[in-house]
Each structure stands twice: as C-alpha cells, then as structure tokens.
Amino acid sequence: MKALYQHIADNPLVYINLDVERAAQLDLGAPGYYIIANNTEYARQLAEGRTNIVLVDEGRILSSRELLEHPRTEAFLAMVQTQHEKAPGIVVFKNIPQIEAYCTQKGWHLLNPESALIARVEEKISQIEWLGELARFLPPHTVSTVKEIVWPGKPFILQFNASHTGNDTFLIESETGLTELSAKFPERVARTFSYITGSTITSNNVVTPRGTLVGSVSYQITGLAPFTDRPFATVGNDWKLASKLLSVKNAEQFTTMVKEIGDKLHADGYLGAFGIDVVLDSQSQKLYLIEINARQPASVPTESFLQSKQDPAGTTIFEAHLAALCGLPIDVPVTHIEDGAQIISRVTETVNSVTPQAMDALTKIDGLTLIPSPGTTPGGEILRIRSEHGLMKAHGELNELGTRIQAIL
Incomplete structure (x- = not known):
C-alpha cells in the first residue's frame, strides 16, 4: 500500500505493544514507522541493526500500558517528534481506559478507537444492546443474575459481561456446577445459551x-x-x-x-x-x-x-x-x-x-x-x-x- 507508506513517512507512527510480533508485519525499514516492545528473543532478532525498534528490558514482560508509561517511551517519542518535526501517532494492540487517559494527560495522539466503544461491543451483556436488531446473529439466549438460573437438564454456556480472574465464559455441565458458580457470584448478571457442538x-x-x-x-x-x-x-x-x-x-x-x-x-x-x-x-x-x-x-x-x-x-x-x-x-x-x-x-x-x-x-x-x-x-x-x-x-x-x-x- 503505497498510500500508507507515504502517509507514515510524512506522519510518523509508533506501535507500542508487549509482543513485537503484533507490530512487525509492516516493512520494518519503512521511514516513519517505529515499534516499542519488550526485549524477547524474537524481538532481538527483529531489532538487530535497526534504530526504529526500541526494546525495554525490566526483567519481566511489561503490559502495553506499562510500556506506554515507561520513561524510555516518553524520551523516544520526543526524539521521533524532533526528527520528523511532527508529533507521532500512537497505536496499541487494544485500547483501554487507562491507556486512553494517559495519552490524553500527555497530549499524545492515540489512533485506536475509543475504549468505551470497544467495551460496549466486546462485553457479553452490553454487546446485546449494542447489536440491536443484529442480535439475531447470536444463539438464542437469556440474561439474568446467576442465582435466577435454573438447571435446564443439559449443558449450557454461561457468560459474564466482563472477565473475572481471566475468564468470562463457563461451560456448565451439571446442576452441581451451576450451584457452585451461583454460590460464588449470585448477583452477577450473565448471558446463557445452549452448548452448541x-x-x-x-x-x-x-x-x-x-x-x-x-x-x-x-x-x-x-x-x-x-x-x-x-x-x-x-x-x-x-x-x-x-x-x-x-x-x-x-x-x-x-x-x-x-x-x-x-x-x-x-x-x-x-x-x-x-x-x-x-x-x-x-x-x-x-x-x-x-x-x-x-x-x-x-x-x-x-x-x-x-x-x-x-x-x-x-x-x-x-x-x-x-x-x-x-x-x-x-x-x-x-x-x-x-x-x-x-x-x-x-x-x-x-x-x-x-x-x-x-x-x-x-x-x-x-x-x-x-x-x-x-x-x-x-x-x-x-x-x-x-x-x-x-x-x-x-x-x-x-x-x-x-x-x-x-x-x-
């Protein structure tokens, strides 16, 4: 895409992400394209001999938010702005409120869609309302608190609006499984539908x-x-x-x-x-x-x-x-x-x-x-x-x- 490469040459772009692979599918020699990521074995292979890839090494894998807030990032963005005489656009893998707020605080131009819209679309309960008449694409489903769900006599899927301890989707295979989940989260609202093979x-x-x-x-x-x-x-x-x-x-x-x-x-x-x-x-x-x-x-x-x-x-x-x-x-x-x-x-x-x-x-x-x-x-x-x-x-x-x-x- 010549138009993209020309645009980036005139309007620098910095992709900040914990995993360099997610940002590395553009010509890494393209003028105006930069990456900030964690220092991993694969990242070192890609970054060798390049000055447009910054690898941060803190002894652990930093999240995109932590990379964004790292002192090296602010210094690097300032260098890019000086070199191009224009503030760079910033891209992250997925925008979240904390990333959005930090970029606003710093006056940085974040290109990703608004985090509130992302949440409405992705989260399982708000998604139904967002879809509107397109909810016809979903499996037949119901929404209620967990304590109100009655065991239907066959396995079903239960989804919370957002993840809890890294999981928002559960396969309920027995009445006992439903009872245990209900005891933990009786008031949480969930979306349920039949298990589809x-x-x-x-x-x-x-x-x-x-x-x-x-x-x-x-x-x-x-x-x-x-x-x-x-x-x-x-x-x-x-x-x-x-x-x-x-x-x-x-x-x-x-x-x-x-x-x-x-x-x-x-x-x-x-x-x-x-x-x-x-x-x-x-x-x-x-x-x-x-x-x-x-x-x-x-x-x-x-x-x-x-x-x-x-x-x-x-x-x-x-x-x-x-x-x-x-x-x-x-x-x-x-x-x-x-x-x-x-x-x-x-x-x-x-x-x-x-x-x-x-x-x-x-x-x-x-x-x-x-x-x-x-x-x-x-x-x-x-x-x-x-x-x-x-x-x-x-x-x-x-x-x-x-x-x-x-x-x-």
Whole structure:
C-alpha cells in the first residue's frame, strides 16, 4: 500500500505493544514507522541493526500500558517528534481506559478507537444492546443474575459481561456446577445459551472510512493437547480447513454477518481491524455469532505473513488496519488466502517451555516459522508456529503435518 507508506513517512507512527510480533508485519525499514516492545528473543532478532525498534528490558514482560508509561517511551517519542518535526501517532494492540487517559494527560495522539466503544461491543451483556436488531446473529439466549438460573437438564454456556480472574465464559455441565458458580457470584448478571457442538470459524476484517473489508476465513483450533490443557483455549487458526467446512450458503451468510457488524461499527465511528468468531452448528448447519473482538485480533500477524508470501505486492490485513487507523481510504481488497495455519503451545500444569531438542526438530520442517515467547502464567504463550500450509484434516483432527508437530512437542 503505497498510500500508507507515504502517509507514515510524512506522519510518523509508533506501535507500542508487549509482543513485537503484533507490530512487525509492516516493512520494518519503512521511514516513519517505529515499534516499542519488550526485549524477547524474537524481538532481538527483529531489532538487530535497526534504530526504529526500541526494546525495554525490566526483567519481566511489561503490559502495553506499562510500556506506554515507561520513561524510555516518553524520551523516544520526543526524539521521533524532533526528527520528523511532527508529533507521532500512537497505536496499541487494544485500547483501554487507562491507556486512553494517559495519552490524553500527555497530549499524545492515540489512533485506536475509543475504549468505551470497544467495551460496549466486546462485553457479553452490553454487546446485546449494542447489536440491536443484529442480535439475531447470536444463539438464542437469556440474561439474568446467576442465582435466577435454573438447571435446564443439559449443558449450557454461561457468560459474564466482563472477565473475572481471566475468564468470562463457563461451560456448565451439571446442576452441581451451576450451584457452585451461583454460590460464588449470585448477583452477577450473565448471558446463557445452549452448548452448541460444532466448528468455530473466524475472520479478521477492517472497518475503513469507506466500508468494511472482509478478511479470509479460518478455522479456530481449540483445546488440542499438548498445546493446551484447557478445553476451550484457542491454540491456532487454519485457513485451509475453513473453506472446506463452509458451504457456499454458509460462506455468504458469514460475509453478510461481517459486513453488517462492520457497518454498525463504522456508524459508531470505529476504524481499524475487528474479528468475529462464529460457531457452525454440526446438527443444523446454522451459523451463530459467539464473539466480537473490537481490536486487532491476535491472528492478524500470521494472516498478514501468509498474504505477503502469496502476493508480495498485495495488501495485507495488517496494512489495511493501520491505514484505517490513519483515516486513509482503501480502494483495494486484502489478499485472499486459502492455505496456511498457526498453532500455539501454551503453558500447562506440566509444561512451561519448549525443549531445545524440540525446537531443533521443528526447525528442520520446511515451511515453518518459529516465534518463541516467554510465557510464564497458566495458559500463556510459549511458542507460536506459523505454517505455510494447513495443519488440520478435519474439525478437531490434525493432518499429517500437524500430527508431526504434535509428536515433537
């Protein structure tokens, strides 16, 4: 996107984020583009020989907010402003009230959408009101306090408006499970709906000044061992399998859902990337919206990597995201992909690192890119593996390449 690179050259942009990978899908030699991130093994590889990437080392992984408030950040932003004779725009992975308030206090220009809108769209109860008539995309649901919920005789999903201790979604499999949760949070309001068996399909999309760009659909890899020990933890995406799972009618319905949600976001002043997760009911073959991510989804870097591999001259979803945040019109579609995947190894009760022997074995497999991450908390990311080819044979079933990776880990 020549217009984006020219804009950044004239209007410097600083991406501040705890994980450098989320910011590294633009030409790192582009004039006017800067990154501030944590000092990790992968970040050091990217930053070697570059002066536009600042790595902060405090002996632990700092959050985006902590990086923003770090003394090195203020000094670096001042240097960028002096060099370009213009204050830089700032981008973060996801805007929150504390980040927004700090940028306002400092007089810094934050390009991300307003945090209040993000919260309304993402949080499970406020989302229903925000969707309005688009709530028809959701599964049939009810809203009540936990103490008012009656065991329906079959498993169901319970969601709080916002996360509590890192979790806002629960699979209630028994009356005992409901009773225990009710005892802990009797007055909390929750959204409930029947447990739907099926594949989760997702896409990364961009709201631009002129409308919504629909990204390529991917199958969401969930709960696979040894990548995680949590049944609902996302451990990757597969862009090849998704196109096989969706019928022509399903694909059209999915695109309609994305565009209508994107149009509503646009009407509320939102610009930039957003993602939706949809479950394909294995029995009815109906699509149900289960999540909206009003931010740059975590799979954007890998999708952009695959798009660049397929068409170096095309437009990636990450480029479109930054262009939209800068208010630039985008007149071309993003590159469409139907192959490639990523799979993530997470911290479990028994595993908190990948052995050197495993890393060595993985490096010998063609078409893989390994991105280590110093995850330490339960569920944290240890290793992200990008593959130029799909890893899934069917829903919940790895193909030959995926099984090979699984055996190594």
